[in-house]
Amino acid sequence: MTSELRTQRLRIREWAPDDAPAALRIYGVEKVAARLTPEMSTVGDEEAMRSVLQAWIEAQPNLVTPAGRWAVVRESDGEVIGGLALRQLPPYEEDFELSWHLRPDAWGSGYASEAARALAGWAFEQGLEELFAVARPDNERAAATARRIGMEWVGETDKYYGATLQVFRMRPSDLEGAVPAGFTEN
Template identity: 60%
Template sequence: MTEPEHRVVVEGSRIITPRLVLRPWTVDDAEAALRVYGAENVAQWLAPAMERVADTAAMRTVLEHWVTSAGALETPTGRWAIELRDGGSVVGGVVLLPLPPDRRDLEIGWQLAPDAWGQGLAAEAGHAVAHYAFESGVEELFAVVRPRNERGAATARRVGMEWVGETDKYYGLRLQVFRLRPGDLDVPALRPEQRPAV
């Protein structure tokens, strides 16, 4: 019997998918994390929430902060390293955190090292964290994407998120907003030829 395409297993602080293990960051992940958060073509979409990390020492400082502040986060929020099950390489990060300014909406976000792009890993990680959030009782999740970040918008759609408009509510920026509710998760998207005529 084959595993379902969207199989997600939660084991303690780890979330496991067919290709990935999402696990808490450690300071020892600094070099791998720098390939993500030190890459200009990743960091350009994160500011002002997070600036580009300049070097391994700075990355270690960021990771130390993430590790020490993890205990203050309420379930299901968190930050996870995205690790490949095959080989154990850390290729990115995924977060589920309250959005500023009022911290009532939960944001799901993903970042991958550029050499890991194009394999569907960000969507798989986002999908897994969405499952975890909904199983914890969350009723909706949001992703906010800069208008020119076509890759980020495409990933949100692959996770199953629906575009709901633009806002300048978050981070003081004009952002595209995508929303996901439990009933929309794992619903296959219709290809253009399958959509009903209007």
Template identity: 60%
Template sequence: MGIRLTTDRLVVRDWTPDDAEAALAVYGSTDVARWLTPVMDRVADPEAMAAVLREWARQQAELLPPRGRWAVERVEDGRVVGGLGIRPLPPYEEDLEITWQLAPAAWGHGYATEAGLALLRWVFTQDIEEVFAVARPKNDRAHAVAKRLGMRWVGETTKYYDLNLQVYRIRPADLP
């Protein structure tokens, strides 16, 4: 897809094979992975992370915008601190979900909100009317990011991923 979104502090860009070590700090972290399962298990080592990135790149080439997965890189040092995604929510794959994951060392700096807003602004240029986020009830960080993104809580459901989840929604007019 080749999007590149830039904010004051961050770049949202496609993943590359060179990102495996930095991506492992995100997707290999038990503090991150515990919120991702059953969708994605913790990645065990650099080789497995490189394989995941290769698969994401392969999938990315087949996805219609705005679907995809992207790295979040700091402008100041070029360090990848997290990832973002836009994907269809199961089981019907009609609703689009925004996802964000940051390495624990990058928590608390506003990166998820900053990168998420940049991605949502681009998503809404792609003839999309609404985007959802889902989070487990005790994932306080995810709830806080969803609210900072301008998302509104719409309820609780077991519809997605066979889990009890809190659902947030944003439409273009809701963007801060």
């Protein structure tokens, strides 16, 4: 994504190294990290977070479109409140995963659904025919968000990440009418 995506309340943009303190309030929190894919754990400090962000930033140009990682910024105060990712799922890198991560004080406000719908819409405009979300079986919050954005539960598998995960799928027709009014690409 060369430009930002905007919704009524959010801006989705590329990460910057200076986002490290805000990103640490997401990826440095155990109750957030415990829900992430098995290959990512809690980030310990700001320096480590800056290194993670730098790796994401450097990898971005080499990823298959529409893959990437982005910051979610609340328009009302300019705060980075979360992150989004579109990535190819292991082990075969055939399926694209849509994931969302918010800092705990932003939970329950509809931000995850709003941001995920916007990014899914953009991904479908890039030619993707389907997106998947995976969640640990006890992650009811992620499952509810997946359903809210129009994804349907398709089963449980240990195909991805070597862990038993719930799988949700979305196709472009599942998104119709779900993108919030006021969504624009700048």
